[in-house]
Each structure stands twice: as C-alpha cells, then as structure tokens.
Amino acid sequence: MAVIDWASRAVLSWRLSNTMDASFCVAALEEALARYGKPAIFNTDQGSQFTSADFTGVLVEAGGRVSMDGRGRWMDNVFIERLWRSLKHEDVYLKGYADSREARAGIGAYFSFYNERRLHQALGYRAPMAVWREGAARTACGQADNAHALTTCPQEQKQTPPLAA
Numbered sequence: 001m002a003v004i005d006w007a008s009r010a011v012l013s014w015r016l017s018n019t020m021d022a023s024f025c026v027a028a029l030e031e032a033l034a035r036y037g038k039p040a041i042f043n044t045d046q047g048s049q050f051t052s053a054d055f056t057g058v059l060v061e062a063g064g065r066v067s068m069d070g071r072g073r074w075m076d077n078v079f080i081e082r083l084w085r086s087l088k089h090e091d092v093y094l095k096g097y098a099d100s101r102e103a104r105a106g107i108g109a110y111f112s113f114y115n116e117r118r119l120h121q122a123l124g125y126r127a128p129m130a131v132w133r134e135g136a137a138r139t140a141c142g143q144a145d146n147a148h149a150l151t152t153c154p155q156e157q158k159q160t161p162p163l164a165a
Contacts, residue, residue: 001025001049002083002111003032005039008132009079009120011111012036016104022052029058036136038062086114 001024002014013032017024042064044050059066091110097103115129123131 001028002080003028004079004083005036005128005132005135006043006079007135008128009083009123010115010128010132011083012132014107014111016100016107018100020047020049022049022054025049026054026058029055033058033062038064041065041067043067083114087111 001017003012004010005012012035013028015024015028042059044055044066049055056066087107087110091106092103095106097106116127119125119127
C-alpha cells in the first residue's frame, strides 16, 4: 500500500503486508499525514482496507475528504497502477526477494530512488519529491497549489493553422 501525492507522483508513505487487514494501510496513512499534512481530497480504491471505519476515520479526524465516487475511476488509479508496474518491472522481478524482510528493505531503497533520483517525463524530467517540495513551497507562500500539474485539468488549446488547399 502506498500513499501518493497526485500532482508530484511522490510516494509519501508505504507499507508491505501479506494480509488484507486495514491496519497496515492505516499506519501508512497516519505516517503520511504526520510528515506531509492533510490532503484536501484523498482518492482511494474501493477495497475493504480503504473503506473500513478505521481508515476513513483517520482521514475524517484529520479534516480530509475521501473520494471514492467512481467518476473517472480509471484516472483515479492510473498513477498508482503505473507505480506498481514500475516497481515490479524495475525492482521486484529483477531481484526476486527471498523473504518479506529482504523485500521490505529492497522496496524501501527503490522508493527512495523513485522519489529522489528517478526522472519522470510527465514532470518535466524532474524527480517526484523535487516537484512535491516546489508545490509545498508555493502553497506555504500563499500561492496556487500544484493541482495544475494534474492531467485531468483543462489543457491549453493550441491553434493549428488551416491546411492549404
């Protein structure tokens, strides 16, 4: 389970578990809230871990709103699905971890690389945490937040010249 900032694609917190229990998701959420503050809106999957009273209660208590409305569902999950694909193909499948202790250490190293050094084309060839820090600094200065980076926002329309006959 990972808590991701949409605009920067930064992994703010993560946990590894071999159960479907909500406790590891709650722990990751609490860590992200403590380190990075509350999000305006928290988009989640509709799995039982994320709809549990324990998980949603932490968000409500922090003053955040939970979004599981289903509208644009494929867009809600596109970043996390891409993250899991990258993690599997760039790390897990290549290293074939022997046990959960080894996997936890290796995945932790991968997420550190992913956040701090892996350049993303969609972020202008910057690392996710650099983009997150830039957005956090703008927000702290009272400027616009980094929601403009979302691909779901309206894009500037470019004029195309008419074709010659």
